[in-house]
Amino acid sequence: MKGLKIAVIGGGSSYTPELIDGFIKRVEELPVKELCLVDIEEGRSKLEIVGNLAKRMVKKAGLDIQIKLTLNRKEAIKDADFVLTQLRVGGLAARARDEHIPLKYNVLGQETTGAGGFAKAMRTIPVILDICRDIETLSPNAWLINFTNPAGLITETILKYANVKAIGLCNVPIHMVKNTAELLEVDSSRLQIEFAGLNHLVWGRKVYLDGKDITDKVINMLCDGASLTMKNITDLNWDKDYLRALSMIPCPYHRYFYMTDEMIDDMKTALATGEGTRADQVQKVEKELFEIYADESLDIKPPQLEKRGGAYYSDAAVSLISAIYNNKKEIHTVNVRNNGAILNQPEDVVVEVNAVIDSNGAHPIAVGKLPPEISGLISSVKAYELLSVEAGVTGDYNTALKALIAHPLVPSVKTAKLILDDIIRENRGYLPQFE
Template structure:
């Protein structure tokens, strides 16, 4: 087997040890020979700390993998087989602004959803398009696995505006599978969930245990107070009447749409009390993690990494890479063009859905029509995403205004305009397209 080169853009991320752990676990099926971790000048120190931990992890296993740390993106991408993007333009300080600004107007402030997600997308789109230019030129046959949030919207941008072979990835579906397995006290390998929707707006339409439909059993447990949430989302209980009527498993992010008023009140209270929003809390977790990473005796992925909300990322990312490389024809949940899988959504839009993965990429599995109780929300958020993609590429103020006004969590055009003006003002250095 020929040795693979993997380039990780955003290599100084605290998630990187999670990724390397996945590579180490799959050495029998994935002959990785070179890993390039690349970051920007501002992330130089983090890259060094994470990179040294990665080298210790590799050394401990005795694997013949060459780990390179670089600030030269072109060097990392050149002739790569796989490029992974896991970057955060503006860092956690920008994320904090994304969460704080909307709360001024009693609008939900969240990293990837609503106005906060819009701000993150506007900062990210120019950078990802630039990365894709490098891939087109230096590694035209590479697969881009995009983990950068908002993953669905960014993947939509890449597939519409570049020639790069890209698949979007999120750890929410695999998180739901693992947590549902714990709920049922079974091994996750026995479970299959039929996922359908958009990134961070995905439903488990059916849950199968050894091929038997156990969807309502899972819903009954959720109605009894069982939890399927993630570290980065408040664990509020679902309304049992609605959940039974829906007869589907909502992902943790649906709380932002189904419990908006409760979450806005909770976030404002936390911000005013000094506890801060999730970004403020993550800053503390990151400090602890990097202190651990810097310890030269550490040579494994620390369990504390699960506090970052990125649990199972390695399972999702590296198993996807292996499925492509080994032509496995496995089922994975990914962000990919619809291509007729959901009959009442356009063929050319990106959806989050189960797909068969082989050496030619992702082939979405047909699910028919979405029922009206979820199709309306999917259509509304997809309209926002398409407008946001266009705004992020063109820097057109009016299109950006239409995008925010279209989002179901933004209550009026007046508020949309106030949000947009604040977002542009506070992110000016990261928004060259709006100049």
């Protein structure tokens, strides 16, 4: 088989050992010959630390994979078969601002949801479109696998404004499958969940074990205190009556919509007690991780990485690449153009659904019309996403304001303006489109 070239944009991320571990595990089906980890000057130190760990991991596995570390993005992208984007414009310090700014106005601040996710998207959109232009020129046949948050909104931007073969990816659905399997004490290969919605706003409509519908059983277990949350989201229990009435499995991020007051109180308490928001906590975790990564005796993915919230990322990303490369026709949950999969959403918007993956990409599986108890929220958030994409591309203040006001978690025009002005002021230097 022809050796593959993989470019990882944001290669100095603490998530990278997850990816390396995934490629090592799938060496029989993915003949990776060259793995280019690329970052920017500010990330040089992290790139070298994580890159050297990657080299040790590959050496320990006895594999002939060339690990290249570079600050030259074009060099990394040129002739790549797959390009993975896992970047964070502005780093964790910017994420902390995204979380803190809305909380000043008693509005939820979160990395991907609401006003915080909006700020991250505004910083990311100009960069992701630059990357796409490089792909169009230097590797027009490459697949772009986007893991950069907010993944659905960024994938929407790519598919609307670039000529690149792209699929958006998130580890939440695979996390839900794995956690449900643990709950049931079965192997996850026996489970299938019918997912439908948007990124970080996806529902498990049906859960099947060996082809048998066990949705009610899982909902009853959740009502009895079982948990399907992630390490980066506070584990607040769902309201039992609502969960039974909904008759679907909400993803962990639904807590921000269904338990908004409790989540805001939890975040404000964490700030007041010195624990900090999730970004503050992750900065400490990441500092510890890179100290571990720098140990020259380490040649495996360390278990401490699970604290970072990226569990199963390698399973999701590398298995998706393998499904495309090997024309597997497997079912994966991805962010992809709707194309009629959800009947009460426009055909040309990005949704998160199960799709059959082959060498031509993702073919979404039809789920029909979604019920009003979830379709209304999806439509509101999709309107926000579409306006945010336009604002991120054009830098138009009024469009940005309309985007924030459209989001269900932003309570008023006055508050939206205050937050938007703070975001633009605090992100000066990262928002060239607004200058």
